[in-house]
Amino acid sequence: MPEAEPPTHVFPVLPHESSPASPSLDEVFEHSRTPDSVPGGTGGRGRPIIELADVRKVYSAGSLSVEALRGVTLSIDEGEFVAIIGPSGSGKSTLMHILGCLDTPSSGSFHLSGEDVSHMSETELAHIRNQRIGFVFQGFHLLSTMSAWRNVELPLAYAAVPRAERRERAIAALRRVGLGERVEHRPGELSGGQQQRVAVARALVTDPDVVLADEPTGNLDTTSTEEILGLFSDLHRAGRTVVLITHEPEVAAVASRIIRVRDGQVTEAPPRELSRA
Amino acid sequence: MSWLETFRTGAQAIMSHRLRSGLTMLGILIGIAAVILTVGLGEGASAQVSNEIQSLGTNLLTVTPGSTTTGGVRGGLGSATSLTAADATALANKKDCPDVAAVAPVSSRSTVLVAGSTNWTTTVSGSTPGWLSVHSRSLLEGNFFTQDDIVKANPVMVLGATTAQELFGARDPVGQSVSIGTETYTVEGVLNVVGSSSASGTSQDDLAVIPITTYQQHLAFGLNRTSVSSIVVEATSKNTLSAAYQEINDELLALQGAATPLAADFTITTQTQALTTATSVDHTLTILLAGIAAISLLVGGIGVMNIMLVSVTERIREIGLRKALGATPSVIRRQFMVEASVLGLAGGLIGVLLGIGGAIGLPHLISNPIVISPSAAVAAIVVSLAIGLGFGVYPASRAARMAPIDALRSE
Numbered sequence: 001m002p003e004a005e006p007p008t009h010v011f012p013v014l015p016h017e018s019s020p021a022s023p024s025l026d027e028v029f030e031h032s033r034t035p036d037s038v039p040g041g042t043g044g045r046g047r048p049i050i051e052l053a054d055v056r057k058v059y060s061a062g063s064l065s066v067e068a069l070r071g072v073t074l075s076i077d078e079g080e081f082v083a084i085i086g087p088s089g090s091g092k093s094t095l096m097h098i099l100g101c102l103d104t105p106s107s108g109s110f111h112l113s114g115e116d117v118s119h120m121s122e123t124e125l126a127h128i129r130n131q132r133i134g135f136v137f138q139g140f141h142l143l144s145t146m147s148a149w150r151n152v153e154l155p156l157a158y159a160a161v162p163r164a165e166r167r168e169r170a171i172a173a174l175r176r177v178g179l180g181e182r183v184e185h186r187p188g189e190l191s192g193g194q195q196q197r198v199a200v201a202r203a204l205v206t207d208p209d210v211v212l213a214d215e216p217t218g219n220l221d222t223t224s225t226e227e228i229l230g231l232f233s234d235l236h237r238a239g240r241t242v243v244l245i246t247h248e249p250e251v252a253a254v255a256s257r258i259i260r261v262r263d264g265q266v267t268e269a270p271p272r273e274l275s276r277a
Numbered sequence: 278m279s280w281l282e283t284f285r286t287g288a289q290a291i292m293s294h295r296l297r298s299g300l301t302m303l304g305i306l307i308g309i310a311a312v313i314l315t316v317g318l319g320e321g322a323s324a325q326v327s328n329e330i331q332s333l334g335t336n337l338l339t340v341t342p343g344s345t346t347t348g349g350v351r352g353g354l355g356s357a358t359s360l361t362a363a364d365a366t367a368l369a370n371k372k373d374c375p376d377v378a379a380v381a382p383v384s385s386r387s388t389v390l391v392a393g394s395t396n397w398t399t400t401v402s403g404s405t406p407g408w409l410s411v412h413s414r415s416l417l418e419g420n421f422f423t424q425d426d427i428v429k430a431n432p433v434m435v436l437g438a439t440t441a442q443e444l445f446g447a448r449d450p451v452g453q454s455v456s457i458g459t460e461t462y463t464v465e466g467v468l469n470v471v472g473s474s475s476a477s478g479t480s481q482d483d484l485a486v487i488p489i490t491t492y493q494q495h496l497a498f499g500l501n502r503t504s505v506s507s508i509v510v511e512a513t514s515k516n517t518l519s520a521a522y523q524e525i526n527d528e529l530l531a532l533q534g535a536a537t538p539l540a541a542d543f544t545i546t547t548q549t550q551a552l553t554t555a556t557s558v559d560h561t562l563t564i565l566l567a568g569i570a571a572i573s574l575l576v577g578g579i580g581v582m583n584i585m586l587v588s589v590t591e592r593i594r595e596i597g598l599r600k601a602l603g604a605t606p607s608v609i610r611r612q613f614m615v616e617a618s619v620l621g622l623a624g625g626l627i628g629v630l631l632g633i634g635g636a637i638g639l640p641h642l643i644s645n646p647i648v649i650s651p652s653a654a655v656a657a658i659v660v661s662l663a664i665g666l667g668f669g670v671y672p673a674s675r676a677a678r679m680a681p682i683d684a685l686r687s688e
Binding site for chain 2: 097102103122123127130131135141143145158159160202
């Protein structure tokens with residue numbers, strides 16, 4: 001197996017130097033120089049982590065083709081807590097898949113931490129997902145046969161981190177989400193809220209550039225929802241970039257910036273006050 | 278992800294579906310055990326036959342008469358009466374046939390022996406003292422008949438151990454009387470036990486031997502009472518076999534007055550020829566059985582593929598998650614390949630153990646010996662691994678090709 005390259009901590013000042021062959025180079029170049037011209041930049045604490053420029057995604061089945069994203073341009077800076085909100089069928093999920101490098105845009109460009117990921121191969125994308133993105137899913141997606149810490153160490157195993165270090169980091173991540181006492185429990189032995197916290201720990205364990213949460217509270221009761229949203233707020237305060245995808249305005253309200261998706265296009269919504277502690 | 282890690286993950290997946298994995302392995306297991314047993318059975322039969330033929334002596338030549346043609350109908354080999362005891366005497370002549378060690382003309386028929394109130398049907402052969410030497414036999418007790426008995430056509434008899442047991446039970450047979458029809462014979466000796474039955478199925482311990490001259494007078498059928506059914510010739514050694522063959526051939530041609538070998542009315546066969554024939558039959562049988570076993574392995578392999586496809590479909594969410602967390606297509610492919618080959622290999626190993634167990638246990642139930650062939654065992658393990666890998670390729674590629682979002686979306 002090709003070993004995953006170690007996480008890059010040094011970023012070029014001009015992100016595009018690392019990908020000179022990108023077809024949408026000029027466009028993105030412009031946006032990054034003049035961040036005010038694109039939605040975003042509010043509440044950001046520095047360089048952009050996510051930069052989408054005129055991203056389109058067309059799904060075609062036979063003669064039928066559906067344009068799920070119709071030219072999305074947005075920028076998310078390091079340290080931002082962004083909620084992406086929209087009804088089902090709005091293209092929200094497609095946007096999440098592209099942001100998560102689970103899918104590639106049909107056209108347009110996507111720079112993640114300055115690197116053009118819009119034309120990468122499946123294998124390259126796997127490495128990007130492994131090192132740059134931490135996923136939290138609606139359905140938790142924990143492997144039921146493995147204990148909590150084994151679930152958390154899974155991304156590190158794919159990053160070829162030595163076994164002893166993996167366990168140490170997995171347990172540290174579980175402590176971080178308040179599950180230090182339950183490292184040996186299997187998902188079935190944990191409550192929904194606890195399972196989702198294990199998933200958050202798994203998303204954090206690789207120290208990713210972005211934590212991408214797709215309807216993380218969709219399967220949770222109110223108490224657990226507050227717990228998890230509180231956890232995301234903590235992460236945000238600690239300086240982590242969090243992108244939350246949801247269809248519930250109450251959930252989106254915890255974010256410091258809200259992006260609305262409708263009919264495959266994005267509009268910036270005014271940030272609301274945090275409604276929860 | 279390291280190989281060890283991949284292997285651990287695969288083993289874990291197999292262990293989490295014990296019944297299903299067990300049944301899948303069973304398919305391979307039965308195939309492998311069948312291969313081990315059939316190959317072992319085939320080799321055992323071959324070894325048995327060649328042992329028997331070897332024990333008869335590899336430096337033996339058997340002369341049988343040619344066939345008769347009566348009214349245009351050609352009889353079978355040996356139906357002619359052209360070989361006589363005189364021919365045997367001629368072959369024993371050291372001057373003409375220096376490479377011949379011993380000669381025994383043999384005529385035999387099945388008949389009833391009576392001792393007191395007991396009777397027993399067996400094969401009675403008429404021969405000469407050379408019989409003992411050419412058949413590599415020895416006596417348990419008493420003596421074999423002598424040249425003097427041949428000359429005088431004495432009513433004496435040597436019995437096989439089984440025959441003696443059947444006729445006399447615990448009593449000492451030597452000196453006792455046995456009747457065939459109206460003639461009464463004195464038992465001179467009893468032969469040592471050989472044990473195994475011959476390839477032809479008749480026991481070499483159940484027989485009676487009397488002087489050839491006595492046989493001709495009292496037991497031979499037909500007009501030509503001097504004819505014999507075969508002459509067994511022992512060459513001085515294995516190396517002089519072909520020389521002896523030539524000498525016998527020349528001598529018999531001269532005796533029969535045949536100008537060309539084509540006119541010869543006899544056939545000379547060696548034990549090696551018999552050995553070749555017998556082993557080739559066994560060989561064919563082994564190939565047939567191994568072919569059937571191979572088909573069962575193929576079916577087992579399809580079972581592995583089937584279960585791997587089920588496993589891929591069932592774990593579509595897991596595959597999606599692993600991909601989201603950074604598993605590359607090649608890592609996913611490898612994970613499923615390892616799973617399939619572990620299934621195949623485990624089935625193969627258990628199958629080999631079962632096959633070896635069967636090879637040790639079965640001969641107690643059936644009379645056939647089974648040879649455990651190390652090469653067949655190694656080949657079986659390699660084949661089971663290859664089956665796992667071969668039939669795992671397609672399911673593993675399917676898992677590797679799966680788009681992460683499709684896999685994640687499936688609920």
